[in-house]
Amino acid sequence: MELIKLTIDNRPVEVEKGTTIFHAAKKLGIEIPTLCYMNLGDLNIEHKPGGCRVCVVEVEGRRNLAPSCATECTGDMVVHTHSMRVLNARKTVLELILSDHPFDCLICAKSGHCDLQNMAIKMGVRSIPFQGEKSTYKPDFSPAIIREMDKCIMCRRCETMCNDFQTVGVLSGINRGFEAVVAPAFERDLDHSECTYCGQCVAVCPTGALTEVDHTNQVVRALADPTKTVVVQTAPAVRAALGEEFGMEPGTLVTGKMVSALRRLGFDYVFDTDFAADLTIMEEGTELLDRLTRHLGGDKEVKLPMLTSCCPGWVNFFEYHFPDMLDIPSTARSPQQMFGSIAKTYFADKIKVDRKDMVVVSVMPCVAKKYECTREEFQVDGNPDVDFSISTRELAALIKSSNLSLNDLPDEDFDKPMGESTGAGVIFGTTGGVIEAAARTAYEIHTGKTLEKVDFEQLRGLEGIRSASIDFNGVDIHIGIAHGLGNARKLLEEIKAGKSHYHAIEIMACPSGCIGGGGQPLHHGNPDVLKARQKAIYQEDAGKPIRKSHENPYIKTLYEEFLGKPMSEKAHHLLHTHYFAKKDKKVLLD
Amino acid sequence: MTSIKVKLKESDVQQLREVAKSFGNKPGELINVLHKAQEIFGYLPAEVQEVVAEELQVSVAKVYGVVTFYSFFTMLPKGRYPISICTGTACYVRGAEKVLEEFKRILKVPVGETTPDGKFSITCLRCVGACGLAPVVMVGDKTYGRVTTDGVKDILKEYEED
Numbered sequence: 001m002e003l004i005k006l007t008i009d010n011r012p013v014e015v016e017k018g019t020t021i022f023h024a025a026k027k028l029g030i031e032i033p034t035l036c037y038m039n040l041g042d043l044n045i046e047h048k049p050g051g052c053r054v055c056v057v058e059v060e061g062r063r064n065l066a067p068s069c070a071t072e073c074t075g076d077m078v079v080h081t082h083s084m085r086v087l088n089a090r091k092t093v094l095e096l097i098l099s100d101h102p103f104d105c106l107i108c109a110k111s112g113h114c115d116l117q118n119m120a121i122k123m124g125v126r127s128i129p130f131q132g133e134k135s136t137y138k139p140d141f142s143p144a145i146i147r148e149m150d151k152c153i154m155c156r157r158c159e160t161m162c163n164d165f166q167t168v169g170v171l172s173g174i175n176r177g178f179e180a181v182v183a184p185a186f187e188r189d190l191d192h193s194e195c196t197y198c199g200q201c202v203a204v205c206p207t208g209a210l211t212e213v214d215h216t217n218q219v220v221r222a223l224a225d226p227t228k229t230v231v232v233q234t235a236p237a238v239r240a241a242l243g244e245e246f247g248m249e250p251g252t253l254v255t256g257k258m259v260s261a262l263r264r265l266g267f268d269y270v271f272d273t274d275f276a277a278d279l280t281i282m283e284e285g286t287e288l289l290d291r292l293t294r295h296l297g298g299d300k301e302v303k304l305p306m307l308t309s310c311c312p313g314w315v316n317f318f319e320y321h322f323p324d325m326l327d328i329p330s331t332a333r334s335p336q337q338m339f340g341s342i343a344k345t346y347f348a349d350k351i352k353v354d355r356k357d358m359v360v361v362s363v364m365p366c367v368a369k370k371y372e373c374t375r376e377e378f379q380v381d382g383n384p385d386v387d388f389s390i391s392t393r394e395l396a397a398l399i400k401s402s403n404l405s406l407n408d409l410p411d412e413d414f415d416k417p418m419g420e421s422t423g424a425g426v427i428f429g430t431t432g433g434v435i436e437a438a439a440r441t442a443y444e445i446h447t448g449k450t451l452e453k454v455d456f457e458q459l460r461g462l463e464g465i466r467s468a469s470i471d472f473n474g475v476d477i478h479i480g481i482a483h484g485l486g487n488a489r490k491l492l493e494e495i496k497a498g499k500s501h502y503h504a505i506e507i508m509a510c511p512s513g514c515i516g517g518g519g520q521p522l523h524h525g526n527p528d529v530l531k532a533r534q535k536a537i538y539q540e541d542a543g544k545p546i547r548k549s550h551e552n553p554y555i556k557t558l559y560e561e562f563l564g565k566p567m568s569e570k571a572h573h574l575l576h577t578h579y580f581a582k583k584d585k586k587v588l589l590d
Numbered sequence: 591m592t593s594i595k596v597k598l599k600e601s602d603v604q605q606l607r608e609v610a611k612s613f614g615n616k617p618g619e620l621i622n623v624l625h626k627a628q629e630i631f632g633y634l635p636a637e638v639q640e641v642v643a644e645e646l647q648v649s650v651a652k653v654y655g656v657v658t659f660y661s662f663f664t665m666l667p668k669g670r671y672p673i674s675i676c677t678g679t680a681c682y683v684r685g686a687e688k689v690l691e692e693f694k695r696i697l698k699v700p701v702g703e704t705t706p707d708g709k710f711s712i713t714c715l716r717c718v719g720a721c722g723l724a725p726v727v728m729v730g731d732k733t734y735g736r737v738t739t740d741g742v743k744d745i746l747k748e749y750e751e752d
Binding site for chain 2: 163171172174183184185186193
C-alpha cells in the first residue's frame with residue numbers, strides 16, 4: 001500500500017493512497033464539519049456527493065477551495081482547514097443554505113438533534129445576510145413518515161439509503177437549480193409510492209425534512225382516559241438505545257429504568273415485546289421444522305428456504321418487489337402484532353376488559369411499525385390489535401415531558417405474564433438474533449437434545465450477508481442472514497434463480513437490524529454507536545436466567561391455557577397472517 | 591400530475607422496448623433512450639417513463655429525476671403546431687419577449703403548455719443560428735423572421751384552416 005505524506009493545519013500526517021483530506025484530518029483528530037457526507041464504516045455505506053460545500057478546505061497552490069470529503073490527498077499537499085478564507089467560505093455557504101430554510105427551529109421535530117442547527121451554533125451564525133425566495137412544498141403525510149421538503153438541504157443522504165443501500169428506489173433528486181428537491185417519482189406522496197417505511201431516510205436526514213409521524217399525543221390522551229386500560233410493550237432494541245437520549249453512553253442498557261419510567265407515565269401494564277418474540281419463535285420455529293421435516297422426507301412441494309417475517313419494512317419490500325414469492329416467508333406475524341393479538345384476547349379475558357376498552361401501545365425502534373399496526377388484517381371489527389406505535393425517540397420525549405429523569409429512576413421489573421421473556425427474545429433486536437433464537441429452539445425440539453452452548457457465534461456480526469451451517473443431529477442446516485434490503489434482494493434473486501442452498505434466511509430491513517432502526521436515537525453516521533448497541537443486546541441475553549424461548553414458563557402457560565400447541569387452529573387465527581402482492585409489475589433498480 | 595392515465599399505443603411501446611434493447615438495456619443509456627422515447631411519443635408521460643425504467647432496470651424515481659433535470663425533456667404533449675420563440679441574445683434585444691407575450695395572450699397558455707384543443711404549444715429556445723432574422727419564431731419546421739407583435743396573428747392565421 002502506497003503511503004502519502006501531507007501537512008494539515010501545520011501538522012504532518014501519513015495516509016494510504018486514496019484517502020480523502022476529510023479522513024486524513026480525522027486521523028489527526030481534526031473534525032472537518034459537513035452536512036452531506038456520511039460513512040457507516042463496516043456497513044459499507046459511504047455517501048460523498050461533495051454537495052453541501054461545508055467541508056471545504058484550502059489547499060496551497062490550488063486556485064479554489066477543495067471539498068475535503070471528495071478530494072484525495074496527494075504527496076506534499078499543504079492543507080488548511082480553518083484559515084480565514086476557509087472560515088469565510090464555510091460561513092457563507094451555511095448562510096446561503098439557511099437563507100432558504102424555514103426558521104421554525106423552536107417547534108421543529110428535529111430541534112436539538114438537527115445537524116444544520118448544530119452547525120449554525122458551531123459557526124456562530126447570528127444573522128442571515130441573504131434575502132430571497134424560499135422553497136415551499138406541500139408537506140407529505142404518510143402513515144409512518146412525514147416529508148417537509150422546505151427543510152431539505154439537498155444532502156441527498158436519504159437518496160443513497162433508499163437507492164443504493166435499500167434498493168427500494170422511491171426517492172430521487174428531481175428538477176434543477178432552485179427547484180431541485182428529493183421526491184418520489186412524479187412527486188407522488190410516499191403513501192402512493194413503493195416506500196417500505198423502513199425509515200432509513202429519516203435515520204440519516206440531517207434536518208427536519210424527514211421525520212416520523214408523532215403519536216405521543218394519542219398515547220397521552222389514552223393514559224388520561226380513566227375508561228381505558230393501557231398496555232405497553234417495548235421492543236428489544238429500545239432498551240439498548242433509549243439511554244442515549246438522556247446523555248448516556250451508546251450501549252448502556254436501561255431496561256429496568258425504562259420499565260419504571262413507563263409505570264410512572266401511567267401505563268396500567270408494562271409488558272415486553274420480548275415475550276411475543278419468544279412466542280414468534282414457537283410459531284416460526286415450528287413452521288420451519290415442519291417445512292424442514294417435509295423437505296427431508298422428500299416432499300417436493302414444500303417451500304424452502306423459509307424467510308423470517310418479523311420486519312414490516314421487509315414485508316413491504318417483498319410485497320412490492322417480489323409479489324410472485326409471497327409463499328416463501330414464514331406466515332408468522334411480527335412480535336409486535338402477536339403481542340397485540342394475545343393482549344386483546346387472552347390477556348383481556350384474564351383481566352376481564354373488553355378489547356375496545358384496552359389500548360395497546362408499542363415502543364419500537366422502527367417507523368414501519370406505525371404502518372404495520374394500521375394494516376387491515378391486524379384489526380378486529382375496526383379495532384386494531386396494536387393501537388399506537390411510538391418510536392424510541394418519541395418515548396424519550398414522553399419521559400422528558402413528564403418531568404422524569406431516566407438516569408435517576410430505579411430498576412424495576414416488567415409485569416407478568418406478558419413481560420416475562422428469555423434471552424432468545426432479547427436478541428431479536430440485532431441482525432442474526434431472530435435466526436439464533438430460532439436455532440436454539442428448533443435444535444432442541446428436532447434433536448431432543450439439550451444445547452450445551454446456546455451462543456451461536458457463527459450467526460453474529462455485522463457483515464451485510466452472512467451464512468453458517470448448524471449440525472442438527474447429522475443434518476446440516478444452512479442459514480443465511482441479510483440486513484439492509486439491498487442485501488435481502490441479493491438473497492431473493494438467488495432463490496428466484498434456483499441457486500439458493502439455504503434452509504432458512506433471516507432478513508431485517510435496517511443496517512445492523514432493529515438496533516439501527518429508523519425510530520432509534522440518531523446515530524449521526526457513527527457506526528460505533530450501532531456496535532455498542534449490538535453488544536448491549538448480547539449482554540442482556542447472556543444475563544438472562546432462561547435463554548431459550550420454549551422454556552419461557554409464561555409461554556408454556558399461554559399454550560396450555562389458550563392456544564393449545566404451536567400452529568394450532570387458534571394460533572393460526574391469532575398469530576399468523578398472509579401477504580399481498582402490492583403491485584403486479586416489478587419495479588427495478590440498477 | 592398523473593391523475594389522467596395516458597393510454598400508450600402498443601406498437602409505440604414495442605418500438606420503445608426495441609430501442610432499449612438496441613442500447614443493450616443498460617442503465618447508463620438512460621438519457622439516450624429517453625431521447626428516442628421522446629421522438630416516438632412526442633413527450634414523456636409517466637407511463638413512458640415507467641416502461642423505460644423497467645427496460646433499463648432503474649427506478650422510476652431516477653428516470654423522473656433525469657426527465658425533470660434536463661429542459662429538453664418534456665412531460666407535456668406538444669401541440670400539432672409547436673411554436674418555438676427564440677429568446678437568444680439577438681432575438682431578445684430585438685423584441686422577442688414582446689412577441690412571446692403576444693403568443694401567450696392570443697393562445698391563452700403559458701410557456702411549456704399546449705392549447706386545450708391540442709393545436710398549438712409554446713416553448714422558448716435559445717438561438718437557431720439565424721440572428722440576422724431576429725426575432726425568430728419557428729412553427730414546426732417553418733421559420734419566421736423579423737416577427738413583430740402585429741405579425742403574430744398573421745402567423746397563427748396560416749394554421750386556421752386545420
